Amino acid sequence: MPDKENCVIVCRCEEITLGQIREWIDRGCDTVDEIKRASRAGMGPCQGRGCRDIIMREISKRLGIPLDQVDAGSVRPPVKPVKIGLLAGDE
Numbered sequence: 001m002p003d004k005e006n007c008v009i010v011c012r013c014e015e016i017t018l019g020q021i022r023e024w025i026d027r028g029c030d031t032v033d034e035i036k037r038a039s040r041a042g043m044g045p046c047q048g049r050g051c052r053d054i055i056m057r058e059i060s061k062r063l064g065i066p067l068d069q070v071d072a073g074s075v076r077p078p079v080k081p082v083k084i085g086l087l088a089g090d091e
């Protein structure tokens with residue numbers, strides 16, 4: 001069932017499927033940042049919290065390199081609304 005597997009959503013924020021991730025890896029993207037720039041996977045509101053590990057595992061599996069040698073890329077904090085009073089120090 002490889003076709004069904006390719007339809008699985010890996011990045012829920014940007015609606016990127018496993019098939020799309022595999023396609024970018026096959027085109028030469030071998031880091032999370034390269035896949036992020038090519039597909040927007042990892043650029044959603046959670047900033048890759050929901051998909052980074054899956055993408056890293058797929059890079060590892062597809063390219064046959066150990067998971068700990070896969071470049072995890074740059075990590076940014078998730079996008080969350082912050083009340084202005086919190087920034088201003090008002091209680």
Ligand code: FES
Nearest residue numbers: 011013044048050
């Ligand atoms: S699940 Fe990929 S950025 Fe949120």
